[in-house]
Amino acid sequence: MEKKKKKVRALGICSGGLDSMLSGMVLKSQGVEVEWITLVTPFFFADKAQNASQITGISLMIQDITLDYLEMLKDPPCGYGRYMNPCLDCHSLMFRIAGRVMKEKGFDFLFSGEVLGQRPMSQSRPSLRYVEKHSEFDGYIVRPLSAKKLPETLPEKMGLVDRSQLLDISGRSRKLQMELAKSFNITEYPAPAGGCLLTDAGYSRRLKDLFDHQHSHEIREFHLLKYGRHMRLDPETKIIVGRTQKDNENILSHYDPKSDILMNPCIPGPVLLIPHGGSGGVVLKAASICAGYIKISGDAPVGIVVSSPAGKRSIDVKPVHPAEIRHLLI
Ligand code: SF4
Numbered sequence: 001m002e003k004k005k006k007k008v009r010a011l012g013i014c015s016g017g018l019d020s021m022l023s024g025m026v027l028k029s030q031g032v033e034v035e036w037i038t039l040v041t042p043f044f045f046a047d048k049a050q051n052a053s054q055i056t057g058i059s060l061m062i063q064d065i066t067l068d069y070l071e072m073l074k075d076p077p078c079g080y081g082r083y084m085n086p087c088l089d090c091h092s093l094m095f096r097i098a099g100r101v102m103k104e105k106g107f108d109f110l111f112s113g114e115v116l117g118q119r120p121m122s123q124s125r126p127s128l129r130y131v132e133k134h135s136e137f138d139g140y141i142v143r144p145l146s147a148k149k150l151p152e153t154l155p156e157k158m159g160l161v162d163r164s165q166l167l168d169i170s171g172r173s174r175k176l177q178m179e180l181a182k183s184f185n186i187t188e189y190p191a192p193a194g195g196c197l198l199t200d201a202g203y204s205r206r207l208k209d210l211f212d213h214q215h216s217h218e219i220r221e222f223h224l225l226k227y228g229r230h231m232r233l234d235p236e237t238k239i240i241v242g243r244t245q246k247d248n249e250n251i252l253s254h255y256d257p258k259s260d261i262l263m264n265p266c267i268p269g270p271v272l273l274i275p276h277g278g279s280g281g282v283v284l285k286a287a288s289i290c291a292g293y294i295k296i297s298g299d300a301p302v303g304i305v306v307s308s309p310a311g312k313r314s315i316d317v318k319p320v321h322p323a324e325i326r327h328l329l330i
Contacts, residue, residue, distance in 0.1 A: 008160045009033045010142070011107040013098050014060060016048025018177055018189040019113030019145060024058045025184045026144040027111060030165045035107070036060045037098050041069045042222035043197040048190055055188055065097055066219055073198075074211060078130065083204035085196065087122035088130050095135035102137070109140045109155040115177075116146040116170040125150075145169045145177070197226065206230050209330045213238070220254040221275060227251050228270075231289070231328035237278040238330070239286045241293055242270040258309055263287055266303035266314065269294035277308060284317065291319035 010027055014020045014036035024034045036058055038049035046062045053060035072093050076086030098110055114123055121127065132141050139154040147166035156163040169176050174192065181189065197203040206225040210217065213235055227250040228240045242248035248271045255262050255273060261283060263272040272290035283306060291302040301316040
C-alpha cells in the first residue's frame with residue numbers, strides 16, 4: 001500500500017490585515033495546511049485577526065505576550081520608530097514566540113503577510129533580514145507575497161512549499177493585493193495600518209513619561225494610558241482625569257484600592273485617579289483639578305470624596321480652571 005504523504009503545516013502570524021489574509025490563502029491554495037497565531041499585548045489586540053479568521057476560515061490561536069513584550073519595549077535593540085513603536089524588534093519577538101509554538105505543535109515553518117518595501121522602515125530588505133536573523137528561526141520564515149523577490153527559504157529548498165506558486169509583490173501600491181483579494185473572493189478587509197497604540201502620538205507621549213518616571217510597571221498602568229487626561233504633578237505623581245463616562249468606567253476598572261487614591265466629586269463629574277497615591281499637598285491640588293473639570297459655573301468650593309488605602313474622607317476644594325493647568329498635561 002502506498003504510504004500516505006504527510007501534510008505540510010504552516011503557522012502564520014496574523015495581524016488581520018489584507019496582506020495577512022492573502023499570505024494564508026496563497027499557501028492554502030497550494031495545499032499547505034495553514035493556521036494563524038495572533039499575539040496580544042495592552043498595545044495591540046486580536047479583534048482584526050479574529051475577523052480575518054472568520055472571513056477566510058483559517059483557524060486562529062491567540063497568545064498574550066505582554067510580559068515578554070514589556071521586557072523588549074523598555075529597551076529595544078533597534079530603537080523606536082517615529083513614536084514608541086519598536087517595529088523591528090517587535091516583529092523579531094513575534095516570530096521568536098510563534099517559532100516556539102511552531103516547534104511545540106509540529107508545524108513545518110512560519111509565514112507572514114509582510115511585503116517587501118511596503119513600509120519604508122520596517123519592511124525594507126535589511127529590515128526583513130534583521131527580523132529573520134533575530135527571530136531564532138532564520139530560514140524558516142516564508143513571506144508568500146514577496147517570496148520571489150527574497151532569498152529562497154529552507155521550506156522552499158526542502159520542497160515543502162512550491163516557490164513557483166509564490167508571489168513577487170513589492171512596494172507600496174496595493175493594486176496587486178486587491179486583485180488577489182478578488183480572486184480569493186475576499187471582499188471585506190480593514191484599511192492598512194492602524195490598530196497599534198505604539199504608533200499613536202498621544203499614547204506614546206504618555207508611555208514615554210511612564211518609562212521616564214518609573215522603573216517598575218504594572219500591566220494595568222499600560223491600559224490606563226488609554227483613558228482620560230494625564231497630568232504629571234511632580235516626578236513621583238501623575239493624575240488621570242476622566243473625560244467621559246466611558247473614561248470614568250475604564251479608569252475605575254483599573255483602580256487598585258490597595259495602592260491608589262481615587263477621587264469622586266459629590267456632584268456628577270469626572271473621576272480622578274492617582275496611581276500609587278501621593279502626599280497631602282498633591283492630593284489637595286489633584287482634588288482642585290478634579291473640581292475644575294465639573295461642569296458648574298463660579299468657583300465655589302466643591303466636595304470631593306477621596307478614597308485611599310487609609311480610608312475614605314470628603315474634602316471641600318476650590319476648583320482650578322483647566323486653562324491654568326494645561327501645562328501639566330502629558
Ligand atoms: S506597528 Fe506596533 S504591532 Fe506593528 S510592528 Fe510596529 S510595534 Fe509591532
